[in-house]
Amino acid sequence: MKKLIIIGGYGNGTVVASTVEDVNLQKQEWEIIGFLNDRETNPINGYPILGKITKEVVDQYLEDENVFFFYTLISTKLNHKFLHKLLDLEIPDNRFATIIHPTAVVSKFAKLGYGVCIQPFVNIGPNVEIKNHVQIYAQSLVGHGAKLDNYSYVANNACIGADVHLKEGAYLGTNCSTLEFISLGKWSLIGIGSVVLKDVPDYTKVVGNPSREIGTTK
């Protein structure tokens, strides 16, 4: 089995761990050896905290070629301002895991990068391109031809129209829908339940149906 370290904790980290547990029910693939977390010291859901999120700790584990990482610290609050937390670790690209829940349906014509997690009952259409460090939460639908750039985040039950482009770090809240062909700008934030009918500029926060601008993420 490959060994997995999840960077994060309660929240995204535990959801990713839960997906890994389900993957292992089908085929023993990953041994979760623990979390890296700056705040917790007690085990999280039975998995130990291996240390803080530092390059020193990461370097120790990189010595074992069978250890892989998953970075979960992307959310409405942990946006581009905190990306250095990942980049400073200098983890080689080939040491990030990609995890797909066994109930997810992923077209054979979709492309997936590294550090990607696809959660239960997600449907990824044909010719979708998902880059790196992208998390897609339960029951979301990614329409054919959509492009999800690095660090984009799709919360549960989102419905992404065909050929939509989520630019770097775009965050789509729970239960959002988007019209086809539009783009969601870099590090834009789409509030829960929004219906997005037109392009969202970079670093822009929108909410509602139809969605309207309420601020920036800068």
Ligand SMILES: CC(C)(COP(=O)(O)OP(=O)(O)OC[C@H]1O[C@@H](n2cnc3c(N)ncnc32)[C@H](O)[C@@H]1OP(=O)(O)O)[C@@H](O)C(=O)NCCC(=O)NCCS
């Ligand atoms: C958009 C969001 C980040 C809040 O941003 P914010 O800048 O703190 O906004 P505020 O809470 O100050 O609200 C500003 C205004 O937008 C409204 N608003 C906020 N979120 C909204 C939403 N999703 N839909 C409609 N209106 C919303 C508020 O009611 C408020 O309106 P008012 O000025 O008329 O009182 C948050 O509401 C949200 O939707 N987060 C996404 C949650 C999510 O999907 N999580 C993933 C699963 S855990």
